[in-house]
Amino acid sequence: CFFVSLLNLPWHLPSSNLVFPPAFLLPKIINHFHVLRFCSFTGKQKYQVSRYHFKKRAYFYPKSVSHFLEMGSAIKHFMELVEQAGTVFEVANTIRGLIENHWEFPKGIDQNVNNLKRKRDQLNGQKEDIESRIKSELRPRKKVKKEVDLWIENVKRINGEIPNLESKVRGSSFFSRGFLVKNVRKKEEEVEELLEKGRFSDDLVVNDLSWIGQVLPTPSLVVETVKRKKNEIMQHFRNDEVQKIGVYGMPGVGKTSAVTLVNNELLKGEIEFKIIVWVTVGRKCSVIELQNKIAKAMNVSISEDEDETLRAGMLSEILSEKGRFVLILDDVWERFSFEKVGIPESSKGKLVLTSRSLDVCRRMDCQVVKMEPLSNEDAWTLFSDKVGQNLMTSADLLPIAKSIVERCAGLPLVIVIVASSMRGEDNLPIWRNALAELNRKISEYYRC
Incomplete structure (x- = not known):
């Protein structure tokens, strides 16, 4: 009865006031006590063991020092068990929390x-x-x-x-x-x-504000000959081994017209370029002037310093940062150094130039494209379109008109200028005067 009652009591040690359930270590501890007393909270009155006093404090006193040491070891062992049990409870609580927060009944x-x-x-x-x-x-x-x-x-x-x-x-x-x-x-x-x-x-x-390029007006002198040259130039654009393309031919033969078609074709995005820059160079253009023209076409500014090398470095850096670019230089008269201007020669960029001189194209290491004069058929088609098809039905005007087209030597620009001046004119003497004036100007040109 004593031991059974003891199992229902909390234990207290006077020195530490520790409370622990006896069920775990009762056999180890009870043998080390000589006197067992149950006291009231005042510590004065003694009681016998009874169920009435199960809620009282039980004080245990060791028989000897050795018993006291053994009792301390037993208590230490018990506290380790309590700590382990606490860890288990913490893990269990964590698992329960995970289930409560993340698990739902999977119906449906x-x-x-x-x-x-x-x-x-x-x-x-x-x-x-x-x-x-x-x-x-x-x-x-x-x-x-x-x-x-x-x-x-x-x-x-x-x-x-x-x-x-x-x-x-x-x-x-x-x-x-x-x-x-x-x-x-x-x-x-x-x-x-x-x-x-x-x-x-x-x-x-x-x-796309980072994209640079401008669609140019479609030339009025586009015929099959010019379109074929445009297609030839575009083939070089698709060849990664070609970085520089030079288009040459006599004045008025259609170099600028062909390259204009190329510019507009590139802007359709079939071949991806980030910027497409058009610059008209002209007969007398210094390195600094060319640098300024290129920078203006890209809407950027470079140093006003007169040092060409510094300006070239800045321009080259800008072009390289833009990514894949096309630089079209129209009407180039003399060879110039890409390095001095600041045009990077790399796989990212393509350069197209037009020139009257084959030598300029070759000295700038370009893939050469020659603009040929128009065939007789293309020349007559272009002239008829510009002067008006109704005039060409006149039996009197037709021979003079054919002579004028022949004297234009297949040059689209000359054909367009002459045909535009005669458009709507059906007076036969005026046509004869036009032919005579054309012959005179051609003779003067050759004398020069």
């Missing part, structure tokens, strides 16, 4: 996955529509809005995540599925958010 999770897949398919349909709109809106000097790009990237990302989540759900046990319920719900909310954000009402593209 298969249906949730099916709903998620259905909304994903709807999102992909929306993505296809957005991409079609981008194709229709994207033009030279335009770029896709950043928010649209990010939206498309998020759709691609979620398309990769949903199959992985579905695979986890299908392959998990009932208990494991409980941890995936919130993941499925969260992914479904994310898809719904993307569906809402994907309702773009405004344009999907904006102006």
Whole structure:
């Protein structure tokens, strides 16, 4: 009865006032006590053991010093057990918290996955529509809005995540599925958010301020001969081994017209270049003047310092930072050093120049393209278009007109000038005077 009652009492040691349940270490401790007393809280009155005093404090006194040391060892062992038990309880509480925060009853999770897949398919349909709109809106000097790009990237990302989540759900046990319920719900909310954000009402593209280039007016003297030369130049653009292209030919033969067509073709974006710069050089153009013209065409400024080398370094750095570039130099009369001007010779850039001189093109190490005069057929077609087809039905004017075209020597510029001056004119003497004046000017040209 004494020992059974003892199991229901808290123990207290006078020296430490420690309380511990006796069920663990009772056999080890009880033998080391000589006197067992149950006292009231005042410490004066003694009681016998009874169930009435189970809530009283029990004070134990050791029989000897050795017993006291053994009792201390037993208490230490017990405290270690208590500490271990506390650790177990902490782990248990942590596990319980994880389950409470992350586990849900997985009823209907298969249906949730099916709903998620259905909304994903709807999102992909929306993505296809957005991409079609981008194709229709994207033009030279335009770029896709950043928010649209990010939206498309998020759709691609979620398309990769949903199959992985579905695979986890299908392959998990009932208990494991409980941890995936919130993941499925969260992914479904994310898809719904993307569906809402994907309702773009405004344009999907904006102006690309970093892009440089200008569409030029289409030349009025474009005929098949000029178009063929344009195509030949474009083939060199597609060849990565060609960095410099030189177009040469006599004045008025159509060099500038062909290169203008090239400029406009490049702006369509078939071959990707970040900037396309057009500069008219002219007969007398110093290095500093050329540097200024190139910088102005790119809307940048370089140092006004007269040191050409410093200016060349700045210009070269600007062109290199722009990425892939095209520099078109029209009407070059003399050879110049790319290094002195500041034009980087690298795989990132393409240089096109037009010149009357084959020697200039060769000395600047260009891939040469020769502009040939128009064929008789092209020359007559161009003249008829400019003067007016109705005039060419006159039997009296037709022989004179053919003589004028012949004297133009296949030069598009001369043909256009003469035909434009005679447009709508049906007076035969005026046509004869025009032919005579043309012959006189040609004779003067050759005498010079």
